[in-house]
Amino acid sequence: MRIYVCVKQVPDTSGVVAVNEDGTLNRASMQTIINPDDLVAMEQALMIKDATGCQVTAVTMGPPPAEGMLRELLAMGADDAILISAREFGGSDTFATSQIIAAAITYTGLNDEDMIFCGRQAIDGDTAQVGPQIAEKLNLPQISYAAEIKKEGNEVTVKRMLEDGYMMIKQQTPCLVTCISDQDSHPRMMSIAGINAAYKKPYTVLDFETLKDEPLIELDKIGLKGSPTNIFVSFTPPLKGIGVMLEGNDKKTTDKLASMLLEKHVI
Amino acid sequence: MAFNSSDIGAFENIWVFCEQRNGVMMNTSYELVSEARKLADERGSKLVGLLLGHNVEGLAKDLGGYGADEVILIDDPALEVYTTDAYTKAICDCAMDLKPEVILLGASNIGRDLGPRCAARLTTGLTADCTHLDIDMNVYTDFLKKASTLPEARYEKFDMEDVNLKMTRPAFGGHLMATIICPRFRPCMSTVRPGVMKKAPFDQAKADACVITPYKVSITDADLKTQVMDVVKATKKIVDLIGADVIVSVGRGISKDIEGGIKLAEQLTDAFGGGVVGGSRVTVDSGWLSSDHQVGQTGKTVHPKVYVALGISGSIQHKAGMQDSELIIAVNKDENAPIFEIADIGITGDLFKVVPLMIESLNEARASK
Numbered sequence: 001m002r003i004y005v006c007v008k009q010v011p012d013t014s015g016v017v018a019v020n021e022d023g024t025l026n027r028a029s030m031q032t033i034i035n036p037d038d039l040v041a042m043e044q045a046l047m048i049k050d051a052t053g054c055q056v057t058a059v060t061m062g063p064p065p066a067e068g069m070l071r072e073l074l075a076m077g078a079d080d081a082i083l084i085s086a087r088e089f090g091g092s093d094t095f096a097t098s099q100i101i102a103a104a105i106t107y108t109g110l111n112d113e114d115m116i117f118c119g120r121q122a123i124d125g126d127t128a129q130v131g132p133q134i135a136e137k138l139n140l141p142q143i144s145y146a147a148e149i150k151k152e153g154n155e156v157t158v159k160r161m162l163e164d165g166y167m168m169i170k171q172q173t174p175c176l177v178t179c180i181s182d183q184d185s186h187p188r189m190m191s192i193a194g195i196n197a198a199y200k201k202p203y204t205v206l207d208f209e210t211l212k213d214e215p216l217i218e219l220d221k222i223g224l225k226g227s228p229t230n231i232f233v234s235f236t237p238p239l240k241g242i243g244v245m246l247e248g249n250d251k252k253t254t255d256k257l258a259s260m261l262l263e264k265h266v267i
Numbered sequence: 268m269a270f271n272s273s274d275i276g277a278f279e280n281i282w283v284f285c286e287q288r289n290g291v292m293m294n295t296s297y298e299l300v301s302e303a304r305k306l307a308d309e310r311g312s313k314l315v316g317l318l319l320g321h322n323v324e325g326l327a328k329d330l331g332g333y334g335a336d337e338v339i340l341i342d343d344p345a346l347e348v349y350t351t352d353a354y355t356k357a358i359c360d361c362a363m364d365l366k367p368e369v370i371l372l373g374a375s376n377i378g379r380d381l382g383p384r385c386a387a388r389l390t391t392g393l394t395a396d397c398t399h400l401d402i403d404m405n406v407y408t409d410f411l412k413k414a415s416t417l418p419e420a421r422y423e424k425f426d427m428e429d430v431n432l433k434m435t436r437p438a439f440g441g442h443l444m445a446t447i448i449c450p451r452f453r454p455c456m457s458t459v460r461p462g463v464m465k466k467a468p469f470d471q472a473k474a475d476a477c478v479i480t481p482y483k484v485s486i487t488d489a490d491l492k493t494q495v496m497d498v499v500k501a502t503k504k505i506v507d508l509i510g511a512d513v514i515v516s517v518g519r520g521i522s523k524d525i526e527g528g529i530k531l532a533e534q535l536t537d538a539f540g541g542g543v544v545g546g547s548r549v550t551v552d553s554g555w556l557s558s559d560h561q562v563g564q565t566g567k568t569v570h571p572k573v574y575v576a577l578g579i580s581g582s583i584q585h586k587a588g589m590q591d592s593e594l595i596i597a598v599n600k601d602e603n604a605p606i607f608e609i610a611d612i613g614i615t616g617d618l619f620k621v622v623p624l625m626i627e628s629l630n631e632a633r634a635s636k
């Protein structure tokens with residue numbers, strides 16, 4: 001049994017975000033991190049590995065420097081890692097990204113008892129679309145917004161969160177699950193032994209040459225040209241003007257506030 | 268004839284997926300129908316609500332009251348509880364048959380599960396979590412003039428006859444806005460962020476005039492791979508941040524007296540004549556407030572009449588969820604806190620000192636009216 005965990009390297013949007021004059025992101029100036037939901041997906045997979053001894057495979061599509069992130073995941077406990085990387089794959093939207101990742105998983109092999117875990121959402125593109133679209137392209141059932149995952153034999157039970165509660169869902173493998181993070185999910189750290197082992201574990205690069213005979217790899221469905229969505233315009237929102245500042249911890253200040261609110265008819 | 272998403276000329280009408288849960292329409296559906304009415308008028312096309320469920324016909328007419336000309340009703344026992352498989356099949360079978368030009372869905376936990384799956388099956392694009400939609404280029408350009416820092420010279424390059432749906436959304440945690448189009452395929456699909464579009468006033472005459480068209484799909488057991496064992500409603504009452512007129516949010520600034528700080532926030536909502544308490548992610552991650560209170564990129568997006576931020580620094584992720592509030596009041600002891608960059612009224616000081624005085628002043632002011 002194998003669990004594929006799809007992970008994305010993302011710019012750290014909690015730090016300084018630099019935007020170029022033309023409205024595109026200045027990625028070079030930003031730190032990269034492992035997408036937070038994907039770390040949780042990895043932890044969920046490793047917990048199942050702890051219980052069952054299954055194989056956990058980290059998969060990413062991205063430029064070659066993403067190797068560093070994959071090595072970190074191997075050090076955390078993943079058994080092997082796959083980097084999907086080619087110029088033909090660049091500029092993909094979620095439709096094209098899921099097409100390529102689905103092809104890479106088909107190429108590597110998906111058995112009856114296997115699963116695919118994704119994060120719910122990447123913090124850069126922010127769409128939460130890649131997981132469900134991989135599932136559709138592999139004709140697999142999907143469970144999104146998963147908070148808890150239990151696996152027994154070929155059956156998984158998942159707690160799927162809704163805004164106003166949750167659903168308990170039962171599902172046969174193979175299937176795809178997207179994971180959310182909450183205050184109880186604390187992905188494990190890399191261990192020293194893990195770091196030492198990380199460079200000895202299997203590491204595969206899948207390029208266009210390798211994947212080109214996969215039925216899902218059609219040139220009009222991958223990369224920038226194969227992406228149905230296009231960015232028409234991107235821009236930065238204007239800064240809102242600074243308002244009125246009131247100073248002082250006294251009643252005079254708060255009375256001033258109250259009279260301003262009266263004037264604006266908000267009280 | 269086989270369905271071909273690139274045969275653009277074959278597609279017409281604007282559809283809104285109207286999500287209901289347990290026979291209760293989600294408020295987002297009305298927001299979306301109201302917004303889509305404007306788009307249908309810009310495009311000169313029909314606005315159709317798409318209603319799925321079991322024994323939900325009673326919800327259909329009301330959609331007309333917010334602007335739908337027609338409601339396609341797919342009523343089937345297999346659609347009583349939401350499952351990805353059944354809902355995707357129903358929507359895609361119907362869309363392949365009737366070929367809408369646009370499909371909008373609310374970006375709820377269900378819309379964001381269903382939308383990407385449907386788009387992939389229909390071989391078209393999907394824009395996520397939009398906060399603004401346009402068809403007419405003049406309307407779009409006016410929007411850009413207000414909402415962007417783009418130089419006007421950029422507008423001269425636009426094709427003013429463009430009729431693609433222009434779907435604008437925040438990305439990179441709100442640092443960047445992008446307008447996305449789907450020029451080569453139909454339907455143009457988008458999920459729309461709840462609470463952003465404004466609900467139109469209800470019009471009974473339009474509700475009465477709304478046409479209901481039942482539509483049959485075949486969903487068999489073989490289509491249903493997932494089994495929903497149980498749907499559990501949260502036991503505590505969920506706070507309704509999105510519907511609130513007044514929100515008083517607390518941040519890490521209450522850490523020296525957590526209970527006291529939350530109590531002050533509650534009392535302050537009362538002084539405004541009622542409202543709800545929200546919080547930054549720190550307050551939720553620390554377990555001081557439950558997650559339904561969180562405002563921001565990974566919490567709720569709100570635009571109340573009044574938003575008060577107590578002891579919140581104003582991170583980009585927090586601002587992403589509240590910067591469109593009509594009036595923002597911030598209390599922070601650090602005069603350089605970024606929250607003051609977007610506050611209409613800022614007070615520098617210790618919230619534990621300022622808020623009790625604020626409550627007093629507001630109560631006096633209200634009494635004096």
Ligand SMILES: Cc1cc2nc3c(=O)[nH]c(=O)nc-3n(C[C@H](O)[C@H](O)[C@H](O)COP(=O)(O)OP(=O)(O)OC[C@H]3O[C@@H](n4cnc5c(N)ncnc54)[C@H](O)[C@@H]3O)c2cc1C
Nearest residue numbers: 006061093094118119121122125126127128129130394395
């Ligand atoms: C400003 C901007 C706006 C955009 N808007 C849209 C849009 O509205 N619609 C659209 O189709 N595309 C859009 N894109 C393109 C989209 O961001 C990319 O396709 C991106 O590669 C994947 O989408 P995401 O980051 O939203 O991932 P999400 O769908 O949010 O990711 C969900 C999960 O899928 C997995 N995953 C995602 N990407 C990878 C990867 N490269 N390798 C391995 N696993 C992965 C991870 O497990 C992740 O947690 C936009 C891009 C930009 C720059």
Ligand SMILES: Cc1cc2nc3c(=O)[nH]c(=O)nc-3n(C[C@H](O)[C@H](O)[C@H](O)COP(=O)(O)OP(=O)(O)OC[C@H]3O[C@@H](n4cnc5c(N)ncnc54)[C@H](O)[C@@H]3O)c2cc1C
Nearest residue numbers: 014518519520547548563564565566578579580585600618
């Ligand atoms: C991917 C991602 C998503 C995120 N999503 C969200 C989100 O949805 N919502 C969100 O809120 N955050 C989100 N965050 C977290 C965000 O980056 C900040 O860490 C968080 O908003 C900070 O919360 P805070 O303002 O309460 O705390 P802090 O930043 O620690 O600020 C506390 C403030 O209180 C002030 N203060 C302290 N004591 C007092 C006092 N006695 N009186 C007055 N003022 C006082 C301080 O001056 C300070 O400005 C996200 C982060 C990431 C990386």
